[in-house]
Each structure stands twice: as structure tokens, then as C-alpha cells.
Amino acid sequence: QQQVKQSPQSLIVQKGGISIINCAYENTAFDYFPWYQQFPGKGPALLIAIRPDVSEKKEGRFTISFNKSAKQFSLHIMDSQPGDSATYFCAGSGAGGTSYGKLTFGQGTILTVHP
Amino acid sequence: NAGVMQNPRHLVRRRGQEARLRCSPVKGHSHVYWYRQLPEEGLKFMVYLQKENIIDESGMPKERFSAEFPKEGPSILRIQQVVRGDSAAYFCASSLTRDRAMNTEAFFGQGTRLTVV
Numbered sequence A: 001q002q003q004v005k006q007s008p009q010s011l012i013v014q015k016g017g018i019s020i021i022n023c024a025y026e027n028t029a030f031d032y033f034p035w036y037q038q039f040p041g042k043g044p045a046l047l048i049a050i051r052p053d054v055s056e057k058k059e060g061r062f063t064i065s066f067n068k069s070a071k072q073f074s075l076h077i078m079d080s081q082p083g084d085s086a087t088y089f090c091a092g093s094g095a096g097g098t099s100y101g102k103l104t105f106g107q108g109t110i111l112t113v114h115p
Numbered sequence B: 001n002a003g004v005m006q007n008p009r010h011l012v013r014r015r016g017q018e019a020r021l022r023c024s025p026v027k028g029h030s031h032v033y034w035y036r037q038l039p040e041e042g043l044k045f046m047v048y049l050q051k052e053n054i055i056d057e058s059g060m061p062k063e064r065f066s067a068e069f070p071k072e073g074p075s076i077l078r079i080q081q082v083v084r085g086d087s088a089a090y091f092c093a094s095s096l097t098r099d100r101a102m103n104t105e106a107f108f109g110q111g112t113r114l115t116v117v
Helices: none
Strands: A004-007 A010-014 A019-025 A033-038 A045-050 A056-059 A062-067 A072-077 A086-092 A109-114 B005-007 B010-013 B019-024 B031-037 B043-050 B053-056 B065-068 B075-079 B088-095 B112-116
Touching (some): A019 A086, A019 A109, A033 A062, A045 A056, A045 A062, A045 A072, A072 A086, B010 B019, B031 B075, B043 B075, B075 B088
Parallel strands (some): A010 A109
Antiparallel strands (some): A004 A019, A019 A072, A033 A045, A033 A086, A062 A072, A086 A109, B005 B019, B019 B075, B031 B088, B088 B112
């Protein structure tokens, strides 16, 4: 059973535009929601993360919006740059006392930013 | 500060052979996780180990797959009698703690790309 659903599968944005990726989760016991960025041939790297006690977290051009009642969260990339072109994964963890390193990932979104 | 080191980066095995994937966690990290990424799919959790112990293997196939994290040396993911469906990228991650804390972050290695021919 897929516990984290991510959309869209792929996204094309012009340089300077806003990229928005959405995720919905099923497991209400999750209490840690990271976003990972992965470049081809590389491992995922943590981009930004949020806990459900806040509704928004911003780090530079990256913002997570979190809606606990809807069980949804999203990543916004402002002023998107060609260097942001990568695959982005949302995830949830921390359910039922499990380790926070045990992550349930979404399917991923391939972001392409055209110059 | 060395990150998570995985080797080999690429591994080719014939059907029926054994594959051994190694992972050295970030120095000081005692929590290790293995994930599998099939082509054009997200990462799927396989197993969580802490030094000398398997904590959670709920994502591990019941047959042919095993993992260990000995007191000394790297964590090993072993796949016996490989089949074509085992072809994937296998990622190892490590963390300092398992609890809700500032240093919860799981750091990923660059992965081992296994091809079964």
C-alpha cells in the first residue's frame, strides 16, 4: 500500500518561475516530513524538512507548506534555476516509535528548469 | 568529513551469482538503513540495523537477501542467487540517532548500481 503519494511525476518550469510539488500521506503517525533532492547518478540529499507542529518552513528559495488536517504537504521552489533540475522526493517517517531514518518515500518528481 | 561510502559503485553479476554490497556510515553514526530504487521509482526501505543488530527488516525480501552490520567494519547487504529482477540501485543511509532530535537526518551514500545479466 502506497503511503505517500507525490505529484506531478514530472515538471517543466522556466528559469525564474515557481516550482510546486505536492505530497499526500496516509499514515497519521508520521511526524517528520523531509524532502530529498537527487541528481543523476547520485544519492538523495536532504533539502529541507518539517515537523507537523508548524504549517510552513522556509530556507532560502525553498519552502514547505504543511496541512495536517488534509494530510498534505508541498515543496515550493521560488526563482527556479537550471541547477535545480533534479528528482525530488518527499517522505514521511517517525511512525509508531520507529526510527526517523526509516523513510517512506513518494514516487519522485523529475524537475526540469529551462534557461 | 567523509560521508556515507558505498562500494562498489557498479556491480554486474550473472544470474545465480552472489552480490555483496558494502556501506561505511558517516563516522560516529551507528544507525544504518538500506533502500532499493528500481528504475523510475522511489526508494523503498529494506532494512534498519544498529551495530551487530537487525532492528527492522520489514522491507527485506524473505529469501536470498540478508544484511549485517558487524561491530567492526562496514555494513553488508548480501543477495544470493541473483535474478534479473534484483537489478536496481541500492542505497545505504546512516544517522546519528533514531529519535526525534535535531540530528535525525539520514545521510545517503551514492549507491551501488547492480545489474544482473
